[in-house]
Amino acid sequence: MASQSPIPAKEKPAVCWKLRTRTLAFSSRPLIMGIVNVTPDSFSDGGRFFSPSAAIEHGLRLEAEGADLLDIGGESTRPYAQPVSADDERKRVEQTLRSLVQQCRIPISIDTSKASVAKAALEAGVEIINDVTGLEGDPAMLRVGLEFGAAVCAMHMQGGPQTMQDNPQYHDSRHGGVTEEIFAYLQQRRDALLHYGIEKEKICLDPGVGFGKTHQHNLTLLANCGRFLDLGQPLLVGHSHKGFIGKVLGDKEASRIAGSVGVALSLARQSVQILRVHDVAATRQALELFLATGGLDRDAGRIS
Numbered sequence: 208m209a210s211q212s213p214i215p216a217k218e219k220p221a222v223c224w225k226l227r228t229r230t231l232a233f234s235s236r237p238l239i240m241g242i243v244n245v246t247p248d249s250f251s252d253g254g255r256f257f258s259p260s261a262a263i264e265h266g267l268r269l270e271a272e273g274a275d276l277l278d279i280g281g282e283s284t285r286p287y288a289q290p291v292s293a294d295d296e297r298k299r300v301e302q303t304l305r306s307l308v309q310q311c312r313i314p315i316s317i318d319t320s321k322a323s324v325a326k327a328a329l330e331a332g333v334e335i336i337n338d339v340t341g342l343e344g345d346p347a348m349l350r351v352g353l354e355f356g357a358a359v360c361a362m363h364m365q366g367g368p369q370t371m372q373d374n375p376q377y378h379d380s381r382h383g384g385v386t387e388e389i390f391a392y393l394q395q396r397r398d399a400l401l402h403y404g405i406e407k408e409k410i411c412l413d414p415g416v417g418f419g420k421t422h423q424h425n426l427t428l429l430a431n432c433g434r435f436l437d438l439g440q441p442l443l444v445g446h447s448h449k450g451f452i453g454k455v456l457g458d459k460e461a462s463r464i465a466g467s468v469g470v471a472l473s474l475a476r477q478s479v480q481i482l483r484v485h486d487v488a489a490t491r492q493a494l495e496l497f498l499a500t501g502g503l504d505r506d507a508g509r510i511s
Contacts (some may be wrong), residue, residue, distance in 0.1 A: 218439025220478060225408035226314055226334040226358040231275070233441070233480045235503060236494050237471070240276050240316065240443065240483040241269030243307075245299045246283045259302040266307045273491035276335070277311065278483060279304055279328075280318030284339050284418070293321045301327060308332035316360070322347035329355040335411075337443075339364050339418065341396045349403050360411040360443055361396045363389045365419025377424060385424045386431040389414050394438055411441040411481070417449040425451040429470060433477035445483035446470045468493045476503065 224231045231238060245262045266277050281299035282291040291299075296319065308315050308331055316335035317328035322345040325336045334357065341361040342348045352359050365377075377385040393412045400410050414435060416425050425446075435442050446452075452466035453459040464486050471482050471490050475497060484490045497503070 217437045220436040221408075221439060221441045221480065223408065224358060224411055224441040224480075225406065227329075227356050228334065229314065230408075231314070235498055237475050237479055238275040238481045239273060239487055239490055239494075240278050240481055241266070241272075241274035241487045242447065242483060242485050243269070243277055243279045243303065244283070245279060245281045245303050259306070262303040263306045263310075266303065267310060269487045270311050270313055272488035274313060274487045276314045276316060276481075277307060278316040278318050278335075278337055279307065279333075280337075281324070282319065293323045296321060297324045297327050300324070301331065304328050304331045304333060320344040320348070322351045325357075326351045326355075329357055334358055335360060337413075338362065339415070341392075342400065343396075349400070349405070353404050356409075358409040358411065359400065359405060360413055361393070361400065362413035362418065363392050363396075363415040385420070385427050386434055389428065390434060390438070393435065397438060397440055407440075411443050412438060413443045413445065416444060416446045417451070422451050422454050425449070426455075429473065432474055432479050436478060441480045443481040443483055444474055444479050446474070447482075447484040447486070464489055472497050472502065 222233055243262055243266045266279070269277060279300055281296040300317070304315065304317065314334040315332070316337045317325055317333045318337045319325050319328070320338050320340040325348060329351070336342070336348070336352050336357050337360040338344065338348060339362045341363060342352065342359060377388045393414065397410055397412060401407060412435060414428050414432065416428055420428065429446060432442065432444055447467045448463040452463045452470070453461060456466060467484060467486060468489050471484065472493060474482060475494055482490065
């Protein structure tokens with residue numbers, strides 16, 4: 208689907224993201240967030256990094272490959288995934304978190320919707336709370352984030368993992384309605400976080416590709432991600448290895464690495480600031496060549 212006509216920006220795109228103890232500055236290349244799933248049932252890696260030793264080794268490898276930050280998660284949020292208790296989720300990630308915080312030079316994010324897990328991660332030195340429920344799933348999450356001065360990423364999800372792919376619907380999605388509906392939600396969440404006391408510079412937003420969206424919803428969102436920059440917050444997009452790639456390619460069993468990289472280049476063209484990916488080396492190399500060969504029009508409003 209063709210992208211919508213440009214809409215005048217309401218706010219200037221964010222130029223940095225303030226974390227707990229440091230600030231990430233954005234440049235012409237999107238920052239790369241490497242994914243470390245400490246789960247037995249992830250859709251993408253099938254539990255390859257479930258043991259702490261494997262997860263730690265993987266995190267260090269992603270840093271060496273060029274990741275700018277790491278996102279550690281102990282509960283799968285794939286469609287129809289079984290929920291995990293807070294205690295089990297915390298036990299899955301705690302050793303990995305402590306080790307990577309000590310060994311990595313790059314910031315670490317905790318991917319959780321449970322306040323107690325986030326609190327334990329922040330006590331271990333994590334900088335970011337990445338919450339697929341938009342910091343709405345656990346009433347205590349906002350308090351924990353504010354208490355620790357954490358950066359936060361609020362994502363859009365229609366429903367929950369057990370229901371989100373049953374029958375997702377948006378108003379007039381053929382004409383970009385899904386983009387505007389999610390824009391309104393992210394605007395509301397940003398304003399709610401600000402009202403609670405979270406600093407504007409610490410708030411990142413994520414449209415939630417694959418979370419309560421049909422195949423066409425995902426394609427429409429990805430073609431129009433630049434619209435979300437109008438909110439004036441850092442934008443994070445997690446498209447990597449998701450099902451829409453296999454559907455576009457016409458082969459559900461095909462490797463999704465090249466497809467994920469292709470989407471990353473499209474998002475870079477739209478000035479998305481942070482890409483959450485599994486394949487750090489391939490993404491980093493593709494972005495470097497994309498920039499080196501004129502992939503971006505530097506007079507078209509890129510962040511400098």
